[in-house]
Amino acid sequence: MGDRLGVPWLGQTCHHCRYCLADRENLCDNARFTGYQLDGGYAEYAVANERFCFPIPARYSDVQAAPLLCAGLIGYRALKMTENATRIGFYGFGASAHILIQLARHQGKQVFVFTRSGDRAGQDFARELGAVWVGSSSEQPPEALDAAIIFAPVGSLVPLALKAVAKAGIIVCAGIHMSDIPSFPYDILWEERVLRSVANLTRQDGEEFLDLAAQFPIATRTNTFCLEAANDALTALRQGSIEGAAVLVVDRAEND
Numbered sequence: 670m671g672d673r674l675g676v677p678w679l680g681q682t683c684h685h686c687r688y689c690l691a692d693r694e695n696l697c698d699n700a701r702f703t704g705y706q707l708d709g710g711y712a713e714y715a716v717a718n719e720r721f722c723f724p725i726p727a728r729y730s731d732v733q734a735a736p737l738l739c740a741g742l743i744g745y746r747a748l749k750m751t752e753n754a755t756r757i758g759f760y761g762f763g764a765s766a767h768i769l770i771q772l773a774r775h776q777g778k779q780v781f782v783f784t785r786s787g788d789r790a791g792q793d794f795a796r797e798l799g800a801v802w803v804g805s806s807s808e809q810p811p812e813a814l815d816a817a818i819i820f821a822p823v824g825s826l827v828p829l830a831l832k833a834v835a836k837a838g839i840i841v842c843a844g845i846h847m848s849d850i851p852s853f854p855y856d857i858l859w860e861e862r863v864l865r866s867v868a869n870l871t872r873q874d875g876e877e878f879l880d881l882a883a884q885f886p887i888a889t890r891t892n893t894f895c896l897e898a899a900n901d902a903l904t905a906l907r908q909g910s911i912e913g914a915a916v917l918v919v920d921r922a923e924n925d
């Protein structure tokens with residue numbers, strides 16, 4: 670009672686399907702998601718299943734913590750899928766990538782950031798957060814990468830990322846949607862390169878990630894909008910004019 674909790678995307682699972690029984694609740698056949706099948710998220714009040722909520726580390730304000738719950742948590746799962754990669758490419762540098770670069774650097778990894786060509790602001794932002802190399806997505810990195818995470822929902826990035834990784838390199842597609850992936854020659858997948866997606870999160874991912882976030886400060890860059898301006902926030906997101914994450918606040922005076 671009285672604890673401050675975060676309500677993540679995974680709102681409920683069935684506990685009896687083959688995925689739940691195999692500790693893969695992120696793939697539950699009967700999962701229900703916050704703001705999708707479960708009301709809440711874009712609301713002043715919401716009912717949530719406490720077993721799926723996470724305590725928020727005290728060092729973060731509400732606004733700073735908000736991006737940790739979706740961009741951070743699901744991004745963390747994508748980062749875990751890159752296994753022991755030390756040189757990681759990020760395609761796209763939005764809400765999730767700006768959190769993960771901090772975590773990856775904390776783990777001693779080098780991050781190479783690819784943005785749309787001409788995205789000066791995005792490239793500067795990535796450099797500021799410690800990217801070892803920044804370029805446009807059509808460029809090849811100065812050295813072969815061990816893994817890459819594709820945040821942008823752009824299928825044509827897949828063959829580009831496959832060309833950027835070394836043998837056994839892992840490509841993780843982090844979005845829910847992606848435009849069609851163009852056909853590509855088998856030799857860029859050959860030599861045990863891996864192409865996979867990431868879906869949702871498990872509660873274990875959430876606990877691990879928020880434990881890490883409690884141990885070292887992740888500086889989230891936030892753009893706040895009042896709840897009534899939710900559509901403006903979505904428009905700004907579509908236009909790519911948000912640096913970092915957009916956060917809706919219900920009552921600015923109480924939440925800042």
Ligand SMILES: [Zn+2]
Pocket residue numbers: 682683684685686687688689690694696697698699700
């Ligand atoms: Zn299930």
